[in-house]
Amino acid sequence: MNVFVIGIGLIGGSFVKDVKTNMPETIVYGIDVNASHLEEALALGLIDKKSNYEELHLADFVMVSIPVDVMVRELPKILNAISDECVVCDAGSTKELICAELDDHPKRRNFLACHPIAGTEFSGPSAAIDGLYDGKTNIICEVEKTAFKLQEKALSIFQLLGMRIRYMNPKAHDKHIAYVSHLSHISSFMLGKTVIEKEKNERDIFDMAGSGFESTVRLAKSSPSMWTPIFEQNKENVIETLEEYIQNLSEFKALLLKDDFEGIYNEMNNTNKIKSILKGIPLNKNNR
Amino acid sequence: MNVFVIGIGLIGGSFVKDVKTNMPETIVYGIDVNASHLEEALALGLIDKKSNYEELHLADFVMVSIPVDVMVRELPKILNAISDECVVCDAGSTKELICAELDDHPKRRNFLACHPIAGTEFSGPSAAIDGLYDGKTNIICEVEKTAFKLQEKALSIFQLLGMRIRYMNPKAHDKHIAYVSHLSHISSFMLGKTVIEKEKNERDIFDMAGSGFESTVRLAKSSPSMWTPIFEQNKENVIETLEEYIQNLSEFKALLLKDDFEGIYNEMNNTNKIKSILKGIPLNKNNR
Numbered sequence: 001m002n003v004f005v006i007g008i009g010l011i012g013g014s015f016v017k018d019v020k021t022n023m024p025e026t027i028v029y030g031i032d033v034n035a036s037h038l039e040e041a042l043a044l045g046l047i048d049k050k051s052n053y054e055e056l057h058l059a060d061f062v063m064v065s066i067p068v069d070v071m072v073r074e075l076p077k078i079l080n081a082i083s084d085e086c087v088v089c090d091a092g093s094t095k096e097l098i099c100a101e102l103d104d105h106p107k108r109r110n111f112l113a114c115h116p117i118a119g120t121e122f123s124g125p126s127a128a129i130d131g132l133y134d135g136k137t138n139i140i141c142e143v144e145k146t147a148f149k150l151q152e153k154a155l156s157i158f159q160l161l162g163m164r165i166r167y168m169n170p171k172a173h174d175k176h177i178a179y180v181s182h183l184s185h186i187s188s189f190m191l192g193k194t195v196i197e198k199e200k201n202e203r204d205i206f207d208m209a210g211s212g213f214e215s216t217v218r219l220a221k222s223s224p225s226m227w228t229p230i231f232e233q234n235k236e237n238v239i240e241t242l243e244e245y246i247q248n249l250s251e252f253k254a255l256l257l258k259d260d261f262e263g264i265y266n267e268m269n270n271t272n273k274i275k276s277i278l279k280g281i282p283l284n285k286n287n288r
Numbered sequence: 289m290n291v292f293v294i295g296i297g298l299i300g301g302s303f304v305k306d307v308k309t310n311m312p313e314t315i316v317y318g319i320d321v322n323a324s325h326l327e328e329a330l331a332l333g334l335i336d337k338k339s340n341y342e343e344l345h346l347a348d349f350v351m352v353s354i355p356v357d358v359m360v361r362e363l364p365k366i367l368n369a370i371s372d373e374c375v376v377c378d379a380g381s382t383k384e385l386i387c388a389e390l391d392d393h394p395k396r397r398n399f400l401a402c403h404p405i406a407g408t409e410f411s412g413p414s415a416a417i418d419g420l421y422d423g424k425t426n427i428i429c430e431v432e433k434t435a436f437k438l439q440e441k442a443l444s445i446f447q448l449l450g451m452r453i454r455y456m457n458p459k460a461h462d463k464h465i466a467y468v469s470h471l472s473h474i475s476s477f478m479l480g481k482t483v484i485e486k487e488k489n490e491r492d493i494f495d496m497a498g499s500g501f502e503s504t505v506r507l508a509k510s511s512p513s514m515w516t517p518i519f520e521q522n523k524e525n526v527i528e529t530l531e532e533y534i535q536n537l538s539e540f541k542a543l544l545l546k547d548d549f550e551g552i553y554n555e556m557n558n559t560n561k562i563k564s565i566l567k568g569i570p571l572n573k574n575n576r
Contacts, residue, residue, distance in 0.1 A: 117498040137495055166495050179483045180497040184504040189555065190536040191475050192562040194529065195467045197536075207425055207454050209468040210405040214569045216472040218503045221563045224556035232549050241482065242541045246534055248478040248485075253530045261520050267477065268512035274480040275509045281502045 004051065004059040006031045006078065008041040010119060011091045012065035013128025015161075016046055021130065022160040029055060041125040056081035061157065062088040069229035072101050079107040087150035089114045093177065094233040095141045095170035103145075112154045113141040115173065116163065117181075121221040134162035141170045178237035183245060185219045185227060186238070192220035292339065292347040294319045294366065296329040298407060299379045300353035301416025303449075304334055309418065310448040317343060329413040344369035349445060350376040357517035360389050367395040375438035377402045381465065382521040383429045383458035391433075400442045401429040403461065404451065405469075409509040422450035427465075429458045466525035471533060473507045473515060474526070480508035 003019055005012040008030050016028045030047030032038045041047045056062070059082055064071060071092050078088055079102070089112045092098055099113050118136040120127065138158050143151060158165060168176075195217070231238055255263040291307055293300040296318050304316045318335030320326045329335045344350070347370055352359060359380050366376055367390070377400045380386055387401050406424040408415065426446050431439060446453060456464075483505070519526055543551040 117496060119498065119500065121500070136498070139496065176487065176496050179486050180501045183482065184479065184501045186537070186540060187475050187479050188504050189559050190533060190540055191472065192559040193536050193555065194471065194533045196559065196562065196565070198467050198529075198532065199464070208405060208427065208464050209566075209569050210407065210424070211569070212407065212409075212507050213468045213472045214566055215503050215506045216476050217562055217566065219500050220556075220559050221566070222556070224553045224560065227556060228549050228553040231544060231552055232547075235544055235547075239541060239544055241486075242537060242544070244486065245478060245482045246537050246541070248481050249474070249530060249534050249537070252474060252478055253527060253534070256519060256523055256527055256530070259520075259523075261516050264519055265512045265516040267481065268508075268510070268515060271477050271480040271484065271508050272512065274484065274505055277484075278497075278502055278505065278509070281497050281499070 001026045001060045002029060002058050003027070004029045004031060004056060004062040005047065006062060006064045006074070007066035008032045008037055008046060008125050008128075009065065009123050010127040010129075010132075011116070012063055013041060013044075013046045013125045014118075014130075014132035015063050015065065015091070015116075017128050017130055018133055018161045019157065020045075023157075029059070037125050044125055044128070046125055046128055053077065053081050056086075057083050059083070059086045061153065062086060063091065064088060065091040067226050067229050068092045068094050068098065068233055071098055072233075075102055075111070076105055079105055079110055082107070082110060084110070085150075086110060087112055087146070087154050089154055091116055093181065093230045095139075095173045097233045099142055099170040108145055109147040110150060112143070112146045112151060113170065114154075115139045115141075115177070121218050123223040123226065131162075133158075136163055137166055138163040139166050139168050139173055141168055141173055143167050174234050175237050178234055178241045182230060182234055182238050183241040185222060186231075186242060187245065188217050188219035189222075192217045289314045289348045290317060290346050291315070292317045292319060292344060292350040293335065294350060294352045294362070295354035296320045296325055296334060296413050296416075297353065297411050298415040298417075298420075299404070300351055301329060301332075301334045301413045302406075302418075302420035303351050303353065303379070303404075305416050305418055306421055306449045307445065308333075311445075317347070325413050332413055332416070334413055334416055341365065341369050344374075345371050347371070347374045349441065350374060351379065352376060353379040355514050355517050356380040356382050356386065356521055360386055360521075363390055363399065364393055367393055367398055370395070370398060372398070373438075374398060375400055375434070375442050377442055379404055381469065381518045383427075383461045385521045387430055387458040396433055397435040398438060400431070400434045400439060401458065402442075403427045403429075403465070409506050411511040411514065419450075421446075424451055425454055426451040427454050427456050427461055429456055429461055431455050462522050463525050466522055466529045470518060470522055470526050471529040473510060474519075474530060475533065476505050476507035477510075480505045 003026050005016045019026055028047045029049050029051035030041050031051050038050050095113055102111055116138045118132050291314050293304045307314055316335045317337050317339035318329050319339050326338050383401055390396055390399055404426045406420050
């Protein structure tokens with residue numbers, strides 16, 4: 001089987017790493033606008049060959065893991081270049097615009113809109129890790145628009161990698177993901193900003209910050225090039241979540257201002273039920 | 289050596305666990321208002337004996353790890369009950385009120401105001417872990433008010449446990465810690481609240497949330513009984529950090545509203561330097 005990966009960073013790199021482990025006979029072709037990333041991916045053994053769109057007709061399966069703004073522009077070209085038996089999956093964190101843009105494409109049946117909920121705060125080929133997708137959820141949108149045999153081909157690979165599949169429409173995906181992923185990134189970036197602004201002397205942060213702070217600002221290490229277009233494409237939903245978040249923070253502040261510490265206790269106590277919710281979230285096995 | 293631990297949860301329990309590992313001849317006495325926690329600590333081998341204030345005169349070293357409101361009330365009584373050769377350390381996340389309240393105490397020289405920057409989101413004796421303090425920072429306030437020999441006694445134990453010592457005045461401690469610890473907890477609790485409110489059907493959160501969300505809301509599992517009095521004692525500083533955080537979130541929202549995605553990119557890019565800062569934070573070795 002010929003697997004092409006377009007965009008070889010954390011997401012694409014980890015994907016083909018697992019593909020090669022589970023299907024050793026696979027030949028992995030890599031495409032990336034960043035020539036040094038491509039070299040690095042080859043040196044790391046993530047890909048077998050450097051490739052380009054002219055060779056895409058050789059592909060049985062294509063994973064596209066590039067920023068979502070580039071995705072919207074490139075997916076039509078990628079679909080134009082593949083054979084009828086090839087299935088193209090994306091790994092974008094937004095689904096509505098991507099699905100809308102491809103809706104009329106003559107090869108729409110060759111596309112499977114995916115969002116594997118997996119990642120770390122790192123990026124680039126060297127960030128690729130084994131088993132990133134094991135036990136993780138892959139959200140598939142508009143599955144009915146993909147040819148049945150091509151759905152099957154993609155699902156068999158996802159299954160080999162240990163992924164759980166959930167089906168959802170693109171609108172619902174973008175709305176929900178704004179809460180459980182996009183908002184977390186903003187809260188983390190702005191927390192980082194607030195502390196950096198205050199603590200001009202970095203040594204002070206370093207000495208006083210513990211693992212709790214590290215955990216809440218971890219996502220502030222994420223790639224701005226990847227996240228800016230996500231926020232752009234999911235702007236309406238993200239603004240809604242941000243408004244609710246700011247509102248909740250302001251209410252918490254108001255409780256402090258009026259010395260309502262019973263109210264403060266209740267706010268936290270009610271949110272403690274996140275404990276039982278979080279128990280169900282599959283984590284990276286080599287989390288650190 | 290007789291070590292007393294008052295309040296046997298995550299902090300006190302982990303402390304005596306390491307004390308027993310490093311100084312096996314130590315006898316550990318436990319005091320806790322929660323009888324079942326005391327039984328549990330005994331069963332887990334965290335303490336050798338259940339004890340009470342009447343036996344405190346036997347103590348060479350006392351670690352007080354109780355909520356900071358109870359701390360302010362209990363520390364004077366504890367100091368009254370100990371011998372002249374005993375040193376009492378606290379592990380409170382606030383220092384200003386505690387130091388102020390003890391300033392005139394006849395046994396002030398027997399007290400060492402400490403804040404070991406260590407913990408997890410869990411609580412109770414069963415949350416105690418080995419090596420929690422190894423490589424962590426212990427912030428000591430008003431060290432000059434503690435008798436020199438008693439400073440030495442406490443420091444030798446902290447050193448055995450692998451802690452780094454930093455000296456700071458209580459006011460600076462409370463101000464800085466609001467940024468790198470207290471604010472993180474509020475951002476996490478309110479993030480949890482925002483998502484729970486929206487996603488009434490918990491199954492949806494469970495299916496779509498990944499390790500990034502888990503990381504940013506981890507602190508929302510923390511104990512409200514422990515955190516409410518911390519926010520109360522550090523109210524002024526916490527409100528200031530909250531205002532700055534809300535301001536930064538509002539500015540981010542404003543950039544989204546006016547489609548200034550270059551601005552959004554820059555916000556994230558500037559905050560990315562948290563990467564190099566975070567490299568210096570010592571994490572729990574068995575983080576999960």
